[in-house]
Amino acid sequence: MIILSESSSLAGDNHHKLYDVYVSFQGGNTSHSFVDHLYKALKGANLNTISDDQEIQRGLHLKRELKISIERSRACIIVLSENYASSSFCLDELVLIMTFSYIVIPVFYHVKPKDVRFQINSFGDAMIKHEQKMEAETNVKKRSELANKIEKWKEALRQVADLKGHDANDGPETELIKEILDHIRGRLRGPLRNLIEFGLADIKSATENFAETYLIGSGGYGKVYKAELNLIDRNILLGLDGKNLEKIHMNRKTVAIKHILNDEKGQGKQGFYLEIEMLRRCEHPNIVSLLGYCNEYSEMILIYEFASNGSLDDYLGCIKKVTYLNWNKRLEICLDVANGLDYLHTNITDKERIIHRDIKSANILFD
Known part of the structure; x- marks a missing residue:
């Protein structure tokens, strides 16, 4: 069988996930209040977060760096405020997010989902102005391009309005931010479903605290150890969907344990989630299986089936x-x-x- 190494990737060079969360918003009524607090809370929760005014040069047209940042983010939060649709930049950004992002969480900041879905009230006013600009364009080619872009904007607004999100119209913003944090952490843990979560104490005991005698190799961002752990059959695990595991008998089995070393640039963390994103989808006799993980006390550990020969x-x-x-x-x-x-x-x-x-x-x- 073959293994997926640190150099494996999703199709295309830009699909390595460098960020946990990308935050999209329109400045003004949100940039210096709610989004600032949300951004700080995400960073405080150890989520690698980037926003559209950070590290990216904003302008009339989307920069290549913006597209790459969206593609390389595991999730996107879109703060839909009253003036969001007035910005062609934000609307272009929204189209990219709805095209490339797996996890999209909208926040309806003092607007209603129906305003976004049907483009009424402030969203309707903004779209009328965009259409007026299009109608005033004398260049036939540019007018056609703008008309096509407006249709994409409308479709992206309809799509994001239909997603499960959060309403900022009622209640304190501190509670709203807590809800968003819980939501995003739950969604980001989604790839860990149907994988066994091993305790750090069990792994340390099996490897005698990662002793050199158990070391069998090393990769770009971690060391690999051979040890024995209690395992449940993966087919049984998939059938239970993570429930009632305590009733299932576990067997002692030799496994490969990759202890990922985190660094200041966060490459170890990126590699941890990237391997999970790739290997969790693979079920083939010629692809090494990912059996489980451990993510306790900032430790990042992956458990694989062991190739005995x-x-x-x-x-x-x-x-x-x-x-x-x-x-x-x-x-x-x-x-x-x-x-x-x-x-x-x-x-x-x-x-x-x-x-x-x-x-x-x-x-x-x-x-």
Whole structure:
């Protein structure tokens, strides 16, 4: 079987998730109050957050950096205020978010969802002004482009209004921000569903606090250990949907434990969630399985099935072992790798396929 390495990615070079949350808003009545408090709360919750006025050069047209930032964010929060639709920049941004983001959470800041959905009241006034600007355009090509853009804006507004969001019209903003935090953390934990959550104490006990005697390798942002843990069959876990696990008998099994080292730039954290996002979707005999995780006390640990017979690299580097690789076995290995790659490239059911960018002997494992 093959493994997905740190160099694997979702299709396209821009799909590594660098941020947890992207915040979209229109300045003025929200930028120096509610959004400031929301942004601080997100950062305080250890969520890597970026907003459309931070690190991005704003202007009349969307910058390439903005598109990349949206694509590289795991979730987007859109603060829909009264003057949101008056900004063509915000509307262009909204279209990008609705196109590229998996998790979108709208906040209706002193506006009603129906105002956004049907473009009435302040949203209707704003769209009328955009249409008047379009009608006043004398250049036929520009007028056609603007008309097409307005239709995309309207559709994006209808889409975001239909999403589950938060209403800022009633109650204190501190409670609203707490609700948003709980919501975003719950959604970001979504990829962890149907994975076993291991206790840090159990992992430390199994590896004797990550002792060198258990170390079997290292990657770009972590070390890998071989140890034994109590496991539940994954098919049973999927059927239970994470419920009543205490009633299920667990078996002792040898696993590979990757202890991810976080750094100041947050690359370890990004890699932790990126591997979960990729591997949680893969169920194929030629792809290594992700069994579970641990995310306690800022520790980030991934648990994989253990390939008991080592890697192709181990065989190629040993004269005694390489004799085992007769031509039939080599052909079998090539076919298994090809089947695994074909699955990644063509049979992933989610929006984007996975590209393995680091096919090498060390990443081809024998079970």
